[in-house]
Amino acid sequence: MSRYNAKEFEAKWQKRWEDANCFAVQEEPGREKYYVLEMFPYPSGKIHMGHVRNYTIGDVIARYKRAKGFNVLHPMGWDAFGLPAENAAMRRGIHPARWTYDNIATMRGQLKLMGLSIDWDREIATCHPGYYAQQQKLFAAFMRAGLVYRRESEVNWDPVDHTVLANEQVIDGRGWRSGALIERRKLAQWFFSITSFSDELLDALDDLERWPEKVRLMQRNWIGRSEGATIRFEIIGRDDPLTVFTTRPDTLFGASFCALSPSHPLAAEIAAQNPDAQDFIDACNRLGTSEEAIEKAEKQGFDTGLTVRHPFRPDQTLPVYIANFVLMEYGSGAIFGCPAHDQRDLDFARKYGLPVIPVVLPEGEDAAAFTIGDEAYTGDGLAINSEFLDGLGVEAAKRTAIDRLAADGRGESTIQYRLRDWGISRQRYWGCPIPVVHCPTCGAVPVPDDQLPVVLPEDVTFDKPGNPLAHHPTWKHTRCPKCGGAAERDTDTMDTFVDSAWYFARFCSPRAEEPMTREAVDYWLPVDQYIGGVEHAILHLLYARFFTRALAKVGQVAVQEPFAGLFTQGMVCHETYKDQDGNWLYPEEIEKLADGTARRIEGQGPVTVGRSESMSKSKNNVVDPEAIIGTYGADTARWFMLSDSPPERDMEWTDAGVEGAWRFTQRLWRLVIENLDHMAAAGTPVPATLGGPTLDMRRAVHKTVQAFGDDIEKFRFNRAVARIHEIANTLSGFQPAKDDGRFVLREACELLVRLIGPMMPHLAEELWERLGYQDFLADQPWPEAEAALVADAQVVLAVQVNGKKRATVSLPMDAPEDQAQALALAEPAVQRAMDGKAARKVIVVKNRIVNVVV
RNA sequence: GCCCCUGUGGCGGAAUUGGUAGACGCGACAGACUCAAAAUCUGUUUCCCGCAAGGGAGUGCCUGUUCGAGUCAGGCCAGGGGCACCA
Numbered sequence: 001m002s003r004y005n006a007k008e009f010e011a012k013w014q015k016r017w018e019d020a021n022c023f024a025v026q027e028e029p030g031r032e033k034y035y036v037l038e039m040f041p042y043p044s045g046k047i048h049m050g051h052v053r054n055y056t057i058g059d060v061i062a063r064y065k066r067a068k069g070f071n072v073l074h075p076m077g078w079d080a081f082g083l084p085a086e087n088a089a090m091r092r093g094i095h096p097a098r099w100t101y102d103n104i105a106t107m108r109g110q111l112k113l114m115g116l117s118i119d120w121d122r123e124i125a126t127c128h129p130g131y132y133a134q135q136q137k138l139f140a141a142f143m144r145a146g147l148v149y150r151r152e153s154e155v156n157w158d159p160v161d162h163t164v165l166a167n168e169q170v171i172d173g174r175g176w177r178s179g180a181l182i183e184r185r186k187l188a189q190w191f192f193s194i195t196s197f198s199d200e201l202l203d204a205l206d207d208l209e210r211w212p213e214k215v216r217l218m219q220r221n222w223i224g225r226s227e228g229a230t231i232r233f234e235i236i237g238r239d240d241p242l243t244v245f246t247t248r249p250d251t252l253f254g255a256s257f258c259a260l261s262p263s264h265p266l267a268a269e270i271a272a273q274n275p276d277a278q279d280f281i282d283a284c285n286r287l288g289t290s291e292e293a294i295e296k297a298e299k300q301g302f303d304t305g306l307t308v309r310h311p312f313r314p315d316q317t318l319p320v321y322i323a324n325f326v327l328m329e330y331g332s333g334a335i336f337g338c339p340a341h342d343q344r345d346l347d348f349a350r351k352y353g354l355p356v357i358p359v360v361l362p363e364g365e366d367a368a369a370f371t372i373g374d375e376a377y378t379g380d381g382l383a384i385n386s387e388f389l390d391g392l393g394v395e396a397a398k399r400t401a402i403d404r405l406a407a408d409g410r411g412e413s414t415i416q417y418r419l420r421d422w423g424i425s426r427q428r429y430w431g432c433p434i435p436v437v438h439c440p441t442c443g444a445v446p447v448p449d450d451q452l453p454v455v456l457p458e459d460v461t462f463d464k465p466g467n468p469l470a471h472h473p474t475w476k477h478t479r480c481p482k483c484g485g486a487a488e489r490d491t492d493t494m495d496t497f498v499d500s501a502w503y504f505a506r507f508c509s510p511r512a513e514e515p516m517t518r519e520a521v522d523y524w525l526p527v528d529q530y531i532g533g534v535e536h537a538i539l540h541l542l543y544a545r546f547f548t549r550a551l552a553k554v555g556q557v558a559v560q561e562p563f564a565g566l567f568t569q570g571m572v573c574h575e576t577y578k579d580q581d582g583n584w585l586y587p588e589e590i591e592k593l594a595d596g597t598a599r600r601i602e603g604q605g606p607v608t609v610g611r612s613e614s615m616s617k618s619k620n621n622v623v624d625p626e627a628i629i630g631t632y633g634a635d636t637a638r639w640f641m642l643s644d645s646p647p648e649r650d651m652e653w654t655d656a657g658v659e660g661a662w663r664f665t666q667r668l669w670r671l672v673i674e675n676l677d678h679m680a681a682a683g684t685p686v687p688a689t690l691g692g693p694t695l696d697m698r699r700a701v702h703k704t705v706q707a708f709g710d711d712i713e714k715f716r717f718n719r720a721v722a723r724i725h726e727i728a729n730t731l732s733g734f735q736p737a738k739d740d741g742r743f744v745l746r747e748a749c750e751l752l753v754r755l756i757g758p759m760m761p762h763l764a765e766e767l768w769e770r771l772g773y774q775d776f777l778a779d780q781p782w783p784e785a786e787a788a789l790v791a792d793a794q795v796v797l798a799v800q801v802n803g804k805k806r807a808t809v810s811l812p813m814d815a816p817e818d819q820a821q822a823l824a825l826a827e828p829a830v831q832r833a834m835d836g837k838a839a840r841k842v843i844v845v846k847n848r849i850v851n852v853v854v
Numbered sequence: 855g856c857c858c859c860u861g862u863g864g865c866g867g868a869a870u871u872g873g874u875a876g877a878c879g880c881g882a883c884a885g886a887c888u889c890a891a892a893a894u895c896u897g898u899u900u901c902c903c904g905c906a907a908g909g910g911a912g913u914g915c916c917u918g919u920u921c922g923a924g925u926c927a928g929g930c931c932a933g934g935g936g937c938a939c940c941a
Binding site: 213214217218221222224226228244245246247248259297299323324325326327329330331334335336337338342343344345347416417418534537538643644645646649650651652654656657659660661663664666667670718719721722723724725726729732796797798799800802803804805808840841842843845848849851852853 | 855856857858859860865866867868870873874877878879880881893894895920921922923934935936937939940941
């Protein structure tokens with residue numbers, strides 16, 4: 001029995017593709033392009049199954065589009081800056097660059113084993129000066145365009161490690177590494193003014209039709225547009241007003257207090273005079289920023305003694321508190337509280353004995369009897385206790401209130417966004433240096449383009465806590481580009497999300513001496529199909545969208561959106577096992593038993609078979625792709641990735657599943673190889689005069705060609721795989737009648753091989769060669785189904801009686817309805833079900849169904 | 855708390871978008887080949903009643919719309935995801 005030797009043939013075709021530089025592309029004006037991009041990997045060490053799934057999906061699309069005649073750009077690179085490299089440096093004394101480039105070499109080799117149709121000439125790594133120099137130019141360009149600014153911002157400061165931590169690195173108020181209590185500190189940091197595109201970024205989501213609705217929704221929520229009003233309350237005894245944002249100006253008559261964020265400038269001003277206020281603010285700052293801490297935190301306030309005048313009732317004043325639940329980052333950092341119609345305000349009011357005045361009456365309630373208990377009423381209703389607003393619905397009352405505020409000069413309608421500007425300064429070494437020099441006389445001066453790149457010094461040490469760049473003896477000392485005086489470099493590096501916010505553009509002209517050439521980006525952008533995990537649904541994609549708009553603004557690109565199509569793939573999961581103490585066990589440590597339970601191979605104690613979870617080292621449930629490829633070959637791994645589970649859903653990795661895929665790989669091989677002697681010579685056309693089983697076989701194959709292409713276009717790879725199984729089953733049962741059958745057999749095998757090309761490229765190339773062809777299958781055009789063979793001659797209709805299926809009838813395609821009806825009524829099973837009664841009504845849906853109503 | 859998604863055999867999942875539920879695969883069972891095993895091939899496999907022909911039930915639960923509902927509407931239940939003191 002002939003066996004497909006995956007190892008041998010995969011190496012053979014990978015070499016041939018590489019020698020022929022098969023997948024390198026250039027701009028070809030006038031030829032339609034297609035840009036396929038998978039999210040580039042972080043070089044963490046080895047590729048994991050998530051990568052295999054991601055790049056398999058991308059490669060299927062790339063190879064399919066290529067066969068469809070597109071000029072396909074399919075590049076690969078490395079998101080190579082980041083903290084793990086520094087951690088490795090600290091733990092093992094390896095330089096981050098060394099660690100990173102070693103990992104890249106390993107992972108590049110692994111990716112090449114997958115047989116991806118990638119233009120490796122365009123490979124980039126964000127940690128290479130050739131890349132980040134261009135990024136520094138973009139930073140400078142954005143600065144000139146007013147899209148970058150510097151301001152003080154609060155950070156989580158670890159006083160032991162002397163470093164800034166991300167929110168995720170703060171656990172229960174302590175640093176994840178040092179365990180030290182985290183302080184909130186103010187640091188001068190650089191920001192990208194992403195909020196200047198808030199409305200554009202929101203509105204453009206509507207036009208991203210080839211994005212998952214889910215992702216668009218998440219972005220909408222993240223941008224978080226709210227319509228409301230700005231209100232200026234007069235502070236008694238002061239000239240400056242207290243500015244407040246609200247979405248509920250209709251509830252102004254229910255206001256019983258105002259509250260400031262502990263970070264509000266007015267709060268600071270008060271605290272300067274009042275030690276108690278300062279204590280309160282300090283207490284608020286000590287409170288953790290973790291979600292848990294926030295959830296549990298009780299509403300607390302400090303009465304400042306200040307009062308403000310109610311904008312509609314000159315005689316009424318409201319107390320002003322500093323409150324722990326008011327955020328400085330949203331709105332103006334101050335609120336008015338209407339306890340009856342906001343839960344937080346209600347909690348606060350109950351605690352401090354403030355009035356609770358209902359001003360919106362729910363439908364069906366009696367105004368005199370309506371009171372608020374423990375729950376604020378946030379629904380619709382008519383205004384009460386609200387003077388000139390009384391009787392109005394919520395929306396009308398909002399408009400009326402805003403009109404009155406505007407007329408009095410005390411406010412106006414305002415749109416607020418939840419989105420905040422993007423702070424990009426990181427006090428880290430392994431990132432793109434921020435190309436700015438701080439001069440005592442000139443201030444922050446961008447490094448001119450001709451002095452870029454600002455290169456990371458290689459001789460750094462990680463033995464001290466804090467930022468190695470700041471510790472470096474000489475690196476930061478420089479001259480001011482403007483005045484030439486002694487100055488210091490900014491020792492911060494950029495958030496690594498900056499690196500990945502424009503790499504798709506760099507791929508268009510990866511070796512250019514400028515960030516990108518217009519010629520290249522105008523041809524290739526936007527990315528036609530972007531593929532990656534949902535975990536990047538918000539930040540990465542939003543940053544890339546922002547960057548593209550910023551690039552357009554500074555004249556680098558013509559497009560406004562980077563990714564015309566987005567596909568988010570699911571995770572690769574695997575069963576988990578734990579011992580009696582809750583420790584995760586490796587699959588190699590256990591043995592599955594027939595009843596679904598498991599036991600330890602060595603040692604004692606029960607094993608709990610847990611649910612399937614995303615592969616992760618900590619859960620001991622990772623399967624190494626290189627081992628799988630070594631055992632079964634890349635094609636089998638790719639095939640399994642595409643089988644069974646729809647690509648957007650999480651899939652479960654099982655040994656049985658890969659083995660099934662492997663068996664099928666072998667089966668396809670035999671199906672073609674063992675038929676080689678029975679088929680017509682290569683290049684002979686199929687005679688037009690066919691009938692019977694040979695015609696049926698042809699019809700089946702051409703239908704598969706048609707349906708398979710549709711499935712790929714729609715990302716329904718699991719369905720496409722099932723169709724290949726079906727046609728393989730049909731072909732296995734096909735007994736080639738001597739003469740015509742030889743032609744049909746050849747046609748069927750050739751089409752089959754061409755269809756699987758994007759999914760199992762090595763197997764397909766080898767079979768293509770065995771079928772007698774010299775040229776790469778990868779260069780062949782996509783097969784087209786013959787329309788006449790796709791259309792059915794006969795159709796089988798279901799016949800229902802009162803909606804229940806009782807029989808089926810076969811009749812010619814598009815047969816008239818009365819023929820279908822007559823045939824249906826003649827069925828014995830139908831007659832039986834009608835039980836002698838006359839049909840009251842017969843519904844005939846052409847080529848579909850007949851339903852007899854009795 | 856708010857927003858969103860998903861519930862179909864033992865399992866992953868199909869279902870022409872309102873028209874024959876369970877394609878295809880995995881697993882399981884039976885058989886062929888084999889001294890035997892592996893590999894391969896051929897069957898069976900939603901559940902219940904029945905030897906069978908056949909019949910009944912069935913897409914998380916309940917109501918509804920319809921000649922006809924996995925698909926549409928309303929209300930529940932369960933699981934998952936996103937955001938989260940956003941005024």
